[in-house]
Amino acid sequence: MSTAQAAINKATYSRFHDAVNTRDLEIISKAIDEVVAPDVRFHTPAPIDATGIQAFKRVWAVLLPAFPDIHVAVEDLIAEGDKVVSRNTVTGTHQGEYRGLAPTGKSVVYQEIFVFRFSDGRIAEVWGVVDLYSQLRQLGAIPGP
Template identity: 60%
Template sequence: MSTPETTRNKETLRRFHEALGSGDMEVISKTIDEVVHPDVLIRTPVPLESTGAQALKELFGVLTEAFPDLHVSIEDVIAEGDKVVSRNVVTGTHRGEYMGLPPTGKPVTYGEMFVVRFRDGRVAETWGVVDIFAQMRQLGVVPG
């Protein structure tokens, strides 16, 4: 049974994904400012020096430059208490440098799962598993 808190948290996560799908860094950055705590703890390894909300802005800047048509489809959302779990399918076309790889023009489709902890209606902590192997295989870096 959903509570007002879990319903609000699920909608906040959906709003975050919609902003990412816009491909507009101004919209993405503004949404991060509104729905993410500045000191958010990101428990997924990311190749960035920055931390908190600034790291998310930089990460999504890299992703939107590499995959300008990036789209996140939420397949499942489960919420309990202060946590929301989201299983997603991500698609995009490799049009910019990504992880040292020049643009290939190849499409990618990969899965990801995130657990997001909320505090006061904002994202406070994240854990994620992203299928980087599938990305690299589809981009031709890893033999398929």
């Protein structure tokens, strides 16, 4: 795959990322419809029971009420071939129910890394590693070290 295609994939990812940081579920959902393949394969530790594009949408339907001020800062964005890798720092304040945990009002900062595979200009597959341990420890759901 060409360097030009890798740049296009990076730009497509950036469109999705910009939508996420609006914190507007309607804008995020529209961006997902535009940049994610309907049958996307989603390999992440998400607290959802959906597949394909609905899994993508459900993640944000769960996260936004729980962390209405959520912000995803891209620390590294690397594109090669048909893949884009994003290493992110996520911040937010726990203001709604999340993973069975009542709102705590606590702020969280955690890391995540996602690999997105593109096909026909859309995100076709996603692998993610999210530091849930750190997130849940900061919320008091599990004891710290």
